[in-house]
Amino acid sequence: MNKFKVSLTVQILLGLLLGGLWGWYCHEYGAKEWATNLYFLRDIFMNLIKSIISPLVFSTIVVGIASSGGAKHVGRMGFRSIVYFEIVTTIALFLGLLVVNMVHPGDGIVLSGDVNTAISKIAENKPKDFYQTITHIFTSNIFKSLLEGDVLQIVAFSILFGFGVAAIGEKGKPILHVCESVANVMFRFTEYVMKFAPIGVGAAMAYALGHMGLGVLENLAKLILSLYAALIVFVVTVFGIIAYFIKLPIKQFIQAVREPFVLAFVTTSSESALPKAMENMERFGVPKRIVGFVMPTGYTFNLDGTTLYLAMASVFVMQAITSTTNGAFQFAFGQQIVLMLTLMITSKGVAAVPRASLVVLLATAGSFLPAEYVHYLPIAVSIIFGVDEFMDMARTSVNLLGNCLATVVIARWEGVFDYRKAQVFGTDKEILLEQLEGEPALAQAAMNK
Numbered sequence: 001m002n003k004f005k006v007s008l009t010v011q012i013l014l015g016l017l018l019g020g021l022w023g024w025y026c027h028e029y030g031a032k033e034w035a036t037n038l039y040f041l042r043d044i045f046m047n048l049i050k051s052i053i054s055p056l057v058f059s060t061i062v063v064g065i066a067s068s069g070g071a072k073h074v075g076r077m078g079f080r081s082i083v084y085f086e087i088v089t090t091i092a093l094f095l096g097l098l099v100v101n102m103v104h105p106g107d108g109i110v111l112s113g114d115v116n117t118a119i120s121k122i123a124e125n126k127p128k129d130f131y132q133t134i135t136h137i138f139t140s141n142i143f144k145s146l147l148e149g150d151v152l153q154i155v156a157f158s159i160l161f162g163f164g165v166a167a168i169g170e171k172g173k174p175i176l177h178v179c180e181s182v183a184n185v186m187f188r189f190t191e192y193v194m195k196f197a198p199i200g201v202g203a204a205m206a207y208a209l210g211h212m213g214l215g216v217l218e219n220l221a222k223l224i225l226s227l228y229a230a231l232i233v234f235v236v237t238v239f240g241i242i243a244y245f246i247k248l249p250i251k252q253f254i255q256a257v258r259e260p261f262v263l264a265f266v267t268t269s270s271e272s273a274l275p276k277a278m279e280n281m282e283r284f285g286v287p288k289r290i291v292g293f294v295m296p297t298g299y300t301f302n303l304d305g306t307t308l309y310l311a312m313a314s315v316f317v318m319q320a321i322t323s324t325t326n327g328a329f330q331f332a333f334g335q336q337i338v339l340m341l342t343l344m345i346t347s348k349g350v351a352a353v354p355r356a357s358l359v360v361l362l363a364t365a366g367s368f369l370p371a372e373y374v375h376y377l378p379i380a381v382s383i384i385f386g387v388d389e390f391m392d393m394a395r396t397s398v399n400l401l402g403n404c405l406a407t408v409v410i411a412r413w414e415g416v417f418d419y420r421k422a423q424v425f426g427t428d429k430e431i432l433l434e435q436l437e438g439e440p441a442l443a444q445a446a447m448n449k
Contacts, residue, residue, distance in 0.1 A: 011198040012262050019202030023209030035210020038203040045200025046267065048193045052186055052275045054146040057296050058158045059182040060278065064289020065162030066176050073414075074159060074293070080413050081294050084406060085302040086344075091238055092304045093340045096311030099230040101333075105223040105312075106319025109383075149271070151296045159293070183288075190275045194259075201266040208389050220387045223316055227391055230308055231398050239405055246412045248405075252425040256280040257404045265397040268389065270299050273400050281404055285421030286411045294410050298403035305398030309391060310343050314365045317380040321373055329373050339368055 006014075019038075026035040065074060139145045139153035146154060165172035243250060260273035260280065267273075274295065281291050318331035342364055361384075366377055384391075411417035 008194060008197065009259050009262065012201050012259065012266075015198030015200075015202035016205050016262070016266055019205035020209055022202075023206035023211075026206070026210040032210050035206045039207045041203035042200050042207065042267070045193075045196050045203075046269065046272060048196065049272050049275060050149050052190055052193065053151065053271060054149050054154055055182055056186040056190075056275055056278065057151060057154050057292060058146070058161075059179040059186065060288055060292035061155060061158035062162040062165060062179045063176060063183055064287065064292050065159060066165040066172060066179075067289070074163075074289075077290065077293060077410060077414060078297075081297060081406070081410055082301065084409055084413075085298065088238065088242075088304055088402065088406075089302060089307045090344065092234060092308040093311045093343060095234050095238070096230055096308040097315065097336055097340055099226055099233070100312040100315040100319075101336075103222065103226040104319055105220075105226050106316040107323055109320040109380075110324050151274075152300055155293065155296045186275070187279050190279055194276060197259075197263060200272075201263065204267050220383065223312070223384075224387060224391060227309060227312055228394050230312065231305060231394050234304065234308060235398060235401065239401070242405060242409060246409055246417075247419075248408060249419075249422045249425075252284070252422055253404075253408070255426045256284045257401060260400055260404070261397050264400040265393045268392040268396050270396055270399055270403075274299075277400060277404055281407045283421065284408070284425050285418035286407045287416050287418075290411045290414065290416070291407050294407045295403050298406050299399070302403055302406055303395075303399050304402035305395030307343065308398075309395045310361060310364075311340060313361055313384060314339055314343065316384070317361065317365055317377065318368075320380050320383075321369070321376045324376060325373065329370065331368070335368055339364065342367075 022038075023035045026032055137152050137156045139150070139157055142153070142157045145157065165175050242248075243253070257277070257280065260277035263276065264270055264273040278291050278295055281295065282288055315331070315336060318329075318336075322329050322331065343360070362377065362381055366374060369377060408417060
């Protein structure tokens with residue numbers, strides 16, 4: 001019977017297809033509420049996922065640092081992570097700039113009418129600026145951070161807590177054992193929750209298509225297609241070159257990231273994919289301490305898909321204003337470079353805030369417009385808002401892919417990547433290897449595949 005078992009990836013894709021068909025049908029035949037009424041299933045799935053994140057991140061980091069870390073190792077790992085994040089996101093920004101200048105998706109668009117009410121909805125989700133983000137990392141109440149699932153605050157506290165556990169030696173062993181047990185339980189809990197993923201994914205897609213329909217894609221098809229093309233080029237070239245230099249087992253890596261990638265794509269949420277991605281990358285051979293530090297931190301500092309999108313969307317807006325003013329306004333290439341450098345800073349505050357990238361776009365692009373043209377900016381952004389859900393799918397999944405790859409890069413840089421685990425990922429040999437190395441939770445996760 002096992003050979004006829006449908007994998008979770010196939011189940012998720014079937015949920016995506018059926019949900020999309022149902023949403024399209026409801027929209028076409030004027031029954032949007034039928035699709036909207038299913039959205040609670042997506043919310044249930046997201047709530048279950050969010051309940052995993054806080055205890056999983058805390059226990060994983062504490063175990064990793066207390067078992068083998070130390071301040072020197074973590075400091076070096078943090079420095080290398082930030083260097084890698086900045087290099088890759090800078091490449092993403094300039095690739096987006098190159099593509100948008102080649103395709104010119106904003107040409108021919110005439111901005112008119114009142115500002116859509118969507119702008120007021122976007123403004124409600126104003127992200128923090130760079131300095132506020134740095135200050136926000138250090139919590140004054142860890143229980144509040146755990147309750148709210150504030151990943152960056154949990155990461156910072158867990159690192160310091162792990163140092164404390166390691167520093168007191170034998171007296172800290174009971175706490176270490178408790179955290180190990182919590183991590184194992186949360187990995188098993190993740191397996192249970194993921195069984196609900198096809199239903200949650202289907203409900204999310206049904207809502208998206210039922211609410212907006214496919215027709216909304218027509219007006220901005222050039223922007224959407226150019227974004228998807230740019231992201232594909234970025235993944236194939238930039239990630240491909242990185243994979244080549246670190247000797248990444250491509251086939252096994254794709255197998256490790258495919259389920260979290262699909263989850264991130266459909267739900268437009270990095271949080272939905274985080275627990276599964278962390279589990280799979282640990283199974284893939286990345287040490288617990290690196291997975292626990294790099295992946296949560298990357299969701300603020302390594303948003304490759306989002307930064308590429310911001311580069312394209314900001315220049316798209318300028319192109320649309322140029323078209324509307326019949327060339328009276330021109331946005332020179334030198335100004336675009338300055339805009340990119342500004343986005344490198346302002347985009348760091350968009351993590352975990354719905355539609356925050358559009359707020360960054362409003363704030364950043366507005367400072368580059370003459371006063372007589374500023375009123376066009378919210379109109380242009382409100383147009384993008386109409387199709388932002390479809391673009392968010394692509395950029396969120398690329399963010400996830402980039403952070404999974406980053407864990408391998410840092411592990412390779414630290415000289416602790418386990419190629420044996422990577423080579424046997426998803427095979428019967430993986431189960432045997434995990435059992436031999438005393439990782440029952442990971443062995444069970446592999447066995448459930």
